[in-house]
Amino acid sequence: MAWIKEVSREEDELLKSIYESAEKRTGEKTANVLKVHSQDPKTLEIHMNLYERLMFEEGELSRKEREMIGVVVSKSNECSYCVTHHGQSLAHVTENIELMKKISEDYHLAELSDKELEICKYAEKLTKYPYRMEEEDIIALRSFNLSDLAIFQINQICAYFNYVNRIVFGLGVELE
Structure with a gap:
C-alpha cells in the first residue's frame, strides 16, 4: 500500500467515520491515497474537506x-x-x-x-x-x-x- 504503516479504521473513531463517509459517497472502498493519512486522521479530515470543496461543491467550473x-x-x-x-x-x-x-x-x-x-x-x-x-x-x-x-x-x-x-x-x- 505505502512505505509507512497504515492505522486500522478500528483503532480510531474519526478515521472510521471519515472512511465510511468517503465509501458512502463513492460506493467504493477507501482509496490508498486516503489510507496513507491514517497516521493523522485530522489531516485526512482537512484533506477530504478541501477535496470535496474543490471537486464537488458549487462553482463556475464543470x-x-x-x-x-x-x-x-x-x-x-x-x-x-x-x-x-x-x-x-x-x-x-x-x-x-x-x-x-x-x-x-x-x-x-x-x-x-x-x-x-x-x-x-x-x-x-x-x-x-x-x-x-x-x-x-x-x-x-x-x-x-x-x-x-x-x-x-x-x-x-x-x-x-x-x-x-x-x-x-x-x-x-x-x-x-
Whole structure:
C-alpha cells in the first residue's frame, strides 16, 4: 500500500467515520491515497474537506473541467495513480472513454474546446514551470470569459493535485 504503516479504521473513531463517509459517497472502498493519512486522521479530515470543496461543491467550473485539470496535472507529474483514478472519474462524468484516454496520454490530441485547451495549458504550465507563470496566463484564461473566481478555482485544483501527487510519490502509495 505505502512505505509507512497504515492505522486500522478500528483503532480510531474519526478515521472510521471519515472512511465510511468517503465509501458512502463513492460506493467504493477507501482509496490508498486516503489510507496513507491514517497516521493523522485530522489531516485526512482537512484533506477530504478541501477535496470535496474543490471537486464537488458549487462553482463556475464543470465536473469535466475539474477532472480534466486533475488528469493533466497528474500526467504532467507522471503520477499514474492519480491519472488512473481521475481518468476514471473523467470517463464517468463525460461518458466518453476515448476522451479520457486522449487526455490521459496528451490533452493536445483530445477534441477539446479552445477554452478547455487553455485551461489544460495553464494547468500544465503551472505544474511543470511554476516560476514561468505570468499575468498573460491569466489574461489568456479571461479571454474565454472565465471570471477571477473560475481562474482561482483552476489554480486551486492545480495546486491540490500537485499536493496529492507528492503524497503518492513521497510515501510510495500504490494503486489499489
